[in-house]
Amino acid sequence: MHDLAKxxxxxxxxxxxxxxxxxxxxHPDKLSILKDLHAEGKGAHIIGIxxxxxxxxxxxxxxFIQYLRSNGLTVGIxxxxxxxxxxxxxxxxxxxxxxxxxxxxxxxxRSMGTRGSLGGLARTTKETVRMMDAYGFDVILVETVGxxxxxxxxxxxxxxxxxxxxxxxxxxxxxxxxxxxxxxxLFIINxxxxxxxxxxxxxxxxxxxxxxxxxxxxxxxxxxxxxxKKGIEDVWGFARKHLQYLKDTGEGDRKKTRIxxxxxxxxxxxxxxxxxxxxxxxxxxRGQIERREIDPYTVASNILSELxx
Amino acid sequence: MHDLAKxxxxxxxxxxxxxxxxxxxxHPDKLSILKDLHAEGKGAHIIGIxxxxxxxxxxxxxxFIQYLRSNGLTVGIxxxxxxxxxxxxxxxxxxxxxxxxxxxxxxxxRSMGTRGSLGGLARTTKETVRMMDAYGFDVILVETVGxxxxxxxxxxxxxxxxxxxxxxxxxxxxxxxxxxxxxxxLFIINxxxxxxxxxxxxxxxxxxxxxxxxxxxxxxxxxxxxxxKKGIEDVWGFARKHLQYLKDTGEGDRKKTRIxxxxxxxxxxxxxxxxxxxxxxxxxxRGQIERREIDPYTVASNILSELxx
Numbered sequence: 001m002h003d004l005a006k007x008x009x010x011x012x013x014x015x016x017x018x019x020x021x022x023x024x025x026x027h028p029d030k031l032s033i034l035k036d037l038h039a040e041g042k043g044a045h046i047i048g049i050x051x052x053x054x055x056x057x058x059x060x061x062x063x064f065i066q067y068l069r070s071n072g073l074t075v076g077i078x079x080x081x082x083x084x085x086x087x088x089x090x091x092x093x094x095x096x097x098x099x100x101x102x103x104x105x106x107x108x109x110r111s112m113g114t115r116g117s118l119g120g121l122a123r124t125t126k127e128t129v130r131m132m133d134a135y136g137f138d139v140i141l142v143e144t145v146g147x148x149x150x151x152x153x154x155x156x157x158x159x160x161x162x163x164x165x166x167x168x169x170x171x172x173x174x175x176x177x178x179x180x181x182x183x184x185x186l187f188i189i190n191x192x193x194x195x196x197x198x199x200x201x202x203x204x205x206x207x208x209x210x211x212x213x214x215x216x217x218x219x220x221x222x223x224x225x226x227x228x229k230k231g232i233e234d235v236w237g238f239a240r241k242h243l244q245y246l247k248d249t250g251e252g253d254r255k256k257t258r259i260x261x262x263x264x265x266x267x268x269x270x271x272x273x274x275x276x277x278x279x280x281x282x283x284x285x286r287g288q289i290e291r292r293e294i295d296p297y298t299v300a301s302n303i304l305s306e307l308x309x
Numbered sequence: 310m311h312d313l314a315k316x317x318x319x320x321x322x323x324x325x326x327x328x329x330x331x332x333x334x335x336h337p338d339k340l341s342i343l344k345d346l347h348a349e350g351k352g353a354h355i356i357g358i359x360x361x362x363x364x365x366x367x368x369x370x371x372x373f374i375q376y377l378r379s380n381g382l383t384v385g386i387x388x389x390x391x392x393x394x395x396x397x398x399x400x401x402x403x404x405x406x407x408x409x410x411x412x413x414x415x416x417x418x419r420s421m422g423t424r425g426s427l428g429g430l431a432r433t434t435k436e437t438v439r440m441m442d443a444y445g446f447d448v449i450l451v452e453t454v455g456x457x458x459x460x461x462x463x464x465x466x467x468x469x470x471x472x473x474x475x476x477x478x479x480x481x482x483x484x485x486x487x488x489x490x491x492x493x494x495l496f497i498i499n500x501x502x503x504x505x506x507x508x509x510x511x512x513x514x515x516x517x518x519x520x521x522x523x524x525x526x527x528x529x530x531x532x533x534x535x536x537x538k539k540g541i542e543d544v545w546g547f548a549r550k551h552l553q554y555l556k557d558t559g560e561g562d563r564k565k566t567r568i569x570x571x572x573x574x575x576x577x578x579x580x581x582x583x584x585x586x587x588x589x590x591x592x593x594x595r596g597q598i599e600r601r602e603i604d605p606y607t608v609a610s611n612i613l614s615e616l617x618x
Contacts (some may be wrong), residue, residue: 031606038443038604075437173362185449255600265585267609276574285573290566295347297340300576 002029005036009133013108016135019139020110023127026274033034034127037134044133045243048142048155049188050180051164054172056190058123060226061143061165065107067232068139076137078128080121080144080154090113108137122153123266129157133260155183156259159252160242162186162235165204167196181211184219185242188235192223207270217245311338313387314345317444317517322417325444329419332436335583340576343436353385353442353481354552357451357464358497359489360473361480365499369473369535370452374416376541377448383415385446387437389430389463417446431462432575435568438466464492465568468561469493469551471544474513476505481512490520493528494551497544501532585612 004022022030024127049064051057061077068103069073100108112125132140144154155161162283163184165171175181187204189197204221222240224231246252288294313331316324331339358373360366370386421434434451441449448474453463464470472493474480484490485517496513498506513530529547533540555561594611597603 031610035604035606037608038606054479152495170363260598260605261595264598264608264612265582267606268585268612269578269582271609271613272585273574273578276577276581286570289569289573295344296569296572297344297347297576299326299338300580302339303573303577305578 001036002033004029005033005040005134008037008131008270009040011135012134013105016108017110019131020055020128023124023131023267024112030127032147034130037131038054040134040211041130042133042136044137044140045239046129046133046157046159047239048144048158048161048229049164050144050155050161051188052169053145055164055166055169055171056226057143057164060188060190060224060232061141063224063226063229063232064141064235065101067229067236069104069106073138074136075108076129076135076140077107078125078132078140078142079109080109080142092260108132108135125154126157126263126266151178152183156262159246159255160185160239162188162239164188164190165200166191167194167200169200172200172207175207181207185217186219186238187221188231188234189221189223190226192231193225193228199216199222216249217242239291310345311342312340314342314349314443317346317440318349318499320444322414322444324338325417326419329437331431332440333421341511343439346440349443350439351442351445353446353449354548355438355442355449355466355468356451356453356548357467357470358473359453359464359470360497360499361478364473364475364478364480365535366454366473369497369499369533369541370450372533372535373412373450373544375538376545376551378413378415380545382447383445384417385438385441385444385449386416386418386431387434387441387449387451388418389421389434389451417444417618432579434463435466435572435575461489461492465558465571468555468564469494469548471497471548473497473499474509475500476503476509481509481516490516494526495528495544495547495588496530497540498530498532499535499588501540502534506532516518525558526551 004015004019008019019033021027022033049061059081065075065077093145101109110128112121112128115140129140129142142154142158163175163180163186165175165187167189175184189200201221207216220241222231222234222238224235226232243252246255256294285294289296289299313324313328317328328342330336331342357367358370370388374386410418419437421430421437438449438451443531451463451467458570460578470492472489472495474484474496476498484493498509510530517528529550531540531543531547533544535541554559555564594608598605598608
């Protein structure tokens with residue numbers, strides 16, 4: 001077994017931090033560590049929390065962490081912020097939060113921005129969740145900003161996906177358009193002291209009528225006021241009920257299977273793209289394209305025919 | 310030369326429509342047609358128009374089409390709507406628009422929703438633009454909803470990217486976070502009869518100060534009221550100035566080169582993923598994963614080592 005994998009299983013938090021850096025930086029030992037850790041998953045309850053930037057997600061997650069800790073549960077958090085692929089960007093909010101929980105060994109927060117290529121963020125997020133599960137947190141929270149396609153991909157790793165909305169925000173339509181409605185297992189109306197809660201409830205219920213769900217499960221709606229710590233216990237209660245539903249129906253196992261199968265494709269895809277990038281150094285097709293001597297489709301055909309598989 | 314390619318160059322609009330369907334459905338002749346058309350690009354001015362759902366983009370684009378037509382220019386439009394990958398979704402707004410321009414042979418509108426896999430939409434959009442350029446429209450408009458990563462990818466195909474914002478919407482921060490600021494060549498404040506225009510102008514200018522731009526080019530800001538046809542000529546004027554800047558500095562050529570080089574990678578990537586999907590039918594690794602007999606990283610390693618390149 002890889003030394004780092006061994007240390008992670010033994011709950012060495014510095015090894016965990018280092019392991020996640022391996023994932024982010026695509027270290028050569030990455031796959032071998034993930035292989036070693038695969039059988040070591042402790043079965044954490046993985047909860048995805050998504051919602052638009054202004055929805056008060058960070059403070060909600062913060063309250064949720066406090067709540068879980070006060071119930072004696074350990075928590076790993078992956079805060080995913082697909083900010084500008086150009087500017088990089090520091091995740092100030094998460095740094096503030098990290099400072100708050102800094103001295104608590106039962107909380108581990110890791111922020112992730114967009115790095116590298118297509119699909120890279122979703123892949124690294126999932127691998128990080130695997131690693132945290134092998135380490136052994138009771139609950140793993142995956143927090144994402146926004147409602148784009150990449151968030152949908154990221155959310156696939158969660159057992160339970162919670163969507164945070166605000167009264168009067170008009171977010172429901174956007175959430176629906178983004179396909180979030182179909183993956184939501186639980187809705188959270190945050191800032192429930194603002195006017196428009198009952199209208200938002202009606203909108204959510206109306207949208208839920210439009211999309212297909214399992215006959216036995218209809219996503220519940222929690223109301224929270226995170227500044228006043230209100231409603232957090234409902235979020236947890238609903239999440240546990242959903243997990244129970246997954247267990248009772250076998251849907252949880254089927255979901256895990258799909259996730260694992262998808263991971264095969266993602267890993268293969270990513271490694272292939274790296275190989276192709278390396279290949280590009282050979283030959284002068286970039287120069288030929290620059291001089292307009294050849295078209296991209298011919299180059300692509302040539303590369304593909306060389307691969308011969 | 311492929312028969313369909315020949316007909317497209319000869320301005321057969323039904324051949325164009327059919328060709329685009331070939332792209333969408335990933336027809337076996339697709340690459341060969343694209344190869345034939347590559348050298349036939351007429352150098353249309355490709356203008357990307359992006360902005361959040363409520364920004365009045367559709368009516369703005371409609372006015373813009375009317376304006377271009379009244380100036381004797383032909384217009385191809387690709388309306389990209391990455392709606393739910395689950396629900397599919399009809400693009401009602403575009404159907405209404407199509408009806409409006411139905412009898413005008415100088416306007417061709419094609420709507421695209423999310424179909425197929427990762428990156429597929431951006432790829433098909435770019436290929437459609439290539440095809441429309443070979444057909445010979447003077448201007449090609451690429452309209453996208455939202456500000457996600459896939460929109461960023463799509464916008465790379467444009468010579469000039471316009472970002473539509475509304476006064477009082479608070480969109481600027483989201484646009485900035487999504488990395489749109491760095492690709493914007495031109496801002497359009499639509500609904501400029503609403504209060505808050507000068508505040509929005511200040512916000513945009515402030516954001517522009519934060520991001521890197523070419524020293525010689527700072528994106529201008531147009532103000533439009535599309536319901537009153539106001540300001541549309543400014544949009545066109547700014548777009549032409551930007552194109553001139555691209556020509557004068559050689560930046561346009563460099564951009565085209567990058568786009569073509571990226572297309573190689575995208576095509577190779579897509580074709581490889583198709584091959585891997587086909588491969589999956591062989592072997593029982595999906596079953597093995599379902600029975601938890603093997604981990605995804607081992608399967609991925611096995612597939613990769615088989616490829617041997």
